[in-house]
Amino acid sequence: MARSIMIQGTGSNVGKSVLVAGLARAFTRRGLKVVPFKPQNMSNNAAVAENGGEIGRAQALQARAAKRKTHTDMNPILLKPETDTGAQIIVHGQRAGTMRAADYRKDKSKLLGAALESFDRLCADADLVLIEGAGSPAETNLRKGDIANMGFACAAGVPVILVGDIHRGGVIAQIVGTQAVLDSDDLAMIRGFSINRFKGDVSLFDEGRDVIAARTGWPCLGVVPWFDQAWRLPAEDMMDIRSHPVGALKVVVPQLERMANFDDLDPLSAEPEVSVEIVPAGRALPGDADLVLLPGSKSTIGDLAFFRAQGWDVDLYAHVRRGGHVLGLCGGYQMLGKSISDPDGVDGRPGNVPGLGMLDVTTTMSGQKKVSLRNAIAMPGKESVSGYEIHMGRTEGPDCTRAWLEIDGRPEGAASPNGRVRGSYLHGIFASDAFRSSFLKNLGAKSDLAYEDGVENILDELAEHLERHMDLDLLLSMAENPKRA
Structure with a gap:
């Protein structure tokens, strides 16, 4: 014993x-x-x-x-x-x-x-x-x-x-x-x-x-x-999240009330050329952001209402008009679509609400919760990506034809026609060095970081x-x- x-x-x-x-x-x-x-x-x-x-x-x-x-x-x-x-x-x-x-x-x-x-x-x-x-x-x-x-x-x-x-x-x-x-x-x-x-x-x-x-x-x-x-080190508590103003590339993250699986931010925070700014309630999203990252949420519909209550929807539309990029992961992906339907109340109260409308997709909350480790291939560079899924719901629509990930031969995610707005259910993608380097290069930043070795x-x-x-x-x-x- x-x-x-x-x-x-x-x-x-x-x-x-x-x-x-x-x-x-x-x-x-x-x-x-x-x-x-x-x-x-x-x-x-x-x-x-x-x-x-x-x-x-x-x-x-x-x-x-x-x-x-x-x-x-x-x-x-x-x-x-x-x-x-x-x-x-x-x-x-x-x-x-x-x-x-x-x-x-x-x-x-x-x-x-x-x-x-x-x-x-x-x-x-x-x-x-x-x-x-x-x-x-x-x-x-x-x-x-x-x-x-x-x-x-x-x-x-x-x-x-x-x-x-x-x-x-x-x-x-x-x-x-x-x-x-x-x-x-x-x-x-x-x-x-x-x-x-x-x-x-x-x-x-x-x-x-x-x-x-x-x-x-x-x-x-x-x-x-x-x-x-x-x-x-990877943070568990939202209290441990803090902004890291280091590099010239600014990634802005609205701090949702029920933010979930925010380990997506850890590898970005470790990058010397990236500044990650966590924006609390009551503050506008900065106008000089290069990327706005909408994180996961334990209550997508509730956090979407919270997002709008801060006026962040207006800020996000302005960000896109200026040519900025947007990435939604899991709950953030669902928010970017045209609508979220929850007929059985699996995510909270039953209902159907309009999304932010930045992706031509719709989400239905139903079915068994998906919890699994995943290996994926990123498009178009074919970088290997390791991550995981934890979510309820299914997302479909025309923008899914521009999926930018592939898992076990099936397309995953969605992108707008100009590619500036993207979403996916796959968490943990930025821990994969080759993918993160390619992603940041497209935004104008260089990455030579071996993230996992750094954690060790x-x-x-x-x-x-x-x-x-x-x-x-x-x-x-x-x-x-x-x-x-």
Whole structure:
């Protein structure tokens, strides 16, 4: 049976996902057979696992760090928000329905069995299972039925390391306060703490570190300085998306309310000659954009209404009149058509709405959700492209005769007669170096970047960073064989 340890945080976005990725690479480099696991995740930026089905993109990155194939057991419960009060529920990689948040809170404990099944299977084929929590265990109002933090730790019998984020301030209160509100059973699972994202001279926090240790009785596994290259790793949370004004070629991305699968932006952000600008609500799309990229969406019709409410439709029409280019991916592709029909309400409320009308295609939301890894050929240069599909719906129309991708001999995507507006259901296309280079060349930018090699190098640098600043021997000694409650 594999040993395991769980990394929990004092709040959301304290860097748990990146830490687990770095630990996975560090212990893999030491010769251990490592596997990542997150019992419950909430994200619209999903990855397609190699056994089929969806998992959070953070777990896909962590699997890569551990040099393991992705598997749906790594993230057995995935919540994909569709509205402010409801989400699509993915269990073992497959869509299990949609549920309001209040109902999920009542029923989520029933999903603990599914999480434990996946955990047990992973433990059978690993030396070390690194578990990532979600949010904070200090949200005691959510403790009943919890399967993401202490609820899972207690049920599976795994020790916990608590991580605080000094960059957001108040880290002493974060950790000491978490101890203050947890009950005795939960406290018994915690073995130590770590401080993440320190900027400056780490020794300046020695006294603060010692205060936390004295108040909690927990040992500190390290104060981890800010890792400058973290932004170059594939992001899972929309909070991690930021503009990167680097090169002369400007790619503008409207930040949709239910943006999904925005990993399409990661390779573009890494390009020295490309500036990626994320435009938040309330701001106009810049008039000097070379390319406007409409990203995927978890709720296409809802995000189309949001897009129009910002006045971005007017900005986009002006952009095209100026000779600018537009690329829509998945939900963004659907928005570019003449209409979107959802007779059964599979994407939200039933209805039929006009699209932006920039492509002569129509979309019908129906049928089984398509979730698959894909290899494609790009037209006209015949570059090989690797990507994935995660979508509901079917798009058809005259502009599909100008498909610019080919998957298994069938045409994919659509283009306007002048080729300046294009759309496709295929995500992840820009990670393919030859295609990205050709695409950017047509827009006037040069690309010599080996993107995937860059990600590997950063994972190695992250592992070395944690080796320097955390006591990984102590952390490994704290990992235990699960003791099922």
